[in-house]
Amino acid sequence: MHLQESGEMYLETIYILSKKGKAVRSIDVGEYMGYSKPSVSRAVGLLKQGGYVMSDNDGFLSLTDEGKRVAEKMYERHTLLTRFFVNLGVDEETATEDACKIEHDISDKSFEAIKNFVNK
Amino acid sequence: MHLQESGEMYLETIYILSKKGKAVRSIDVGEYMGYSKPSVSRAVGLLKQGGYVMSDNDGFLSLTDEGKRVAEKMYERHTLLTRFFVNLGVDEETATEDACKIEHDISDKSFEAIKNFVNK
C-alpha cells in the first residue's frame, strides 16, 4: 500500500496531537484538519488496513512503528522547511503553509540538501 | 475557473514545446507528458474553455495571454527551483523532478524569497 499525501497528513496530525499528551480520537483529528467525521473515519480505516494506525477498545488512536516513522519524517520536514523559509524572510504563516505542501513532494535528496543548508 | 496543478503542467508543456520552434499539437503534448490522447484532449478542451489556450484550423495549439502568463510563471519557477537545488548539491535529474512538483505548490512570497537567495 502506497501512502498518498492525504494519508501522510493524517499520520502527521495524529502524531502532533499525540505529542500534546492527551489521547487522540478520530473526532480530534477531524477538528484539527477541518475535515468531517466520515472523511476521517474512512481515512483512519485505510490507515489501519495499511498497518499505519491502531485503535484500542475506546477508539483512541495510536501509530504503529511504520506509521510513526512516516509521521516523524513528515514532521521533521515540516518544521525544517518552515524554518528554512522563515530564515529567508518569509512570514511564519506562509512558511508553514508552504512547508505543509512541500513536505509531501520533495525527495529525500533535496530535503537533505536543504537541511544541510539550514543547519550550517 | 481555477487552474489545478495539472492544468498548469499542460500550459507549461505547451509553452516549452512552443519555444522549440515547431507548431504544437495535442499529440505532442501527450507524448511529452506521457499521457494518452484522450487525457490531453479533455485537458486542452478545458483550457480552451477557461481561456488559456487557442487552436487554429489545423489543430495547432497556442497560449492566450493569460495562458502564457501562467506558463511563464511555472517555467520561471521550474528553472529557478532547479537551479536552487543544483546549487545545494542535488543532482540535475532529482532537482528537476522536485522543482516540477514544488512549482505548483509554493506561494509567491516563498518563491520570491528563494529567488532572492539564488540570485545573490
Added chain:
DNA sequence: TGATGTAGTTAGCAAAGGCTAACTGATAGG
C-alpha cells in the same frame, strides 16, 4: 425512563484526472 448529546459508521454523491475502447475524418500509398 426518555430526551439529548457525542463519536463513529454506512451509503452514496461530486470533482479531478488518469485510463482504454472505439469512433471520425483527413491524408497518403499502392
Added chain:
DNA sequence: CCTATCAGTTAGCCTTTGCTAACTACATCA
C-alpha cells in the same frame, strides 16, 4: 479507389478524497 495511418474525440471506467444525510451505540441528565 481502397486501405492504412495518424490526430482527435466520445463514451465510459477507475481511484482518490472531500462532502452530506442518516444511522448506531453509548452516556448522561432531569
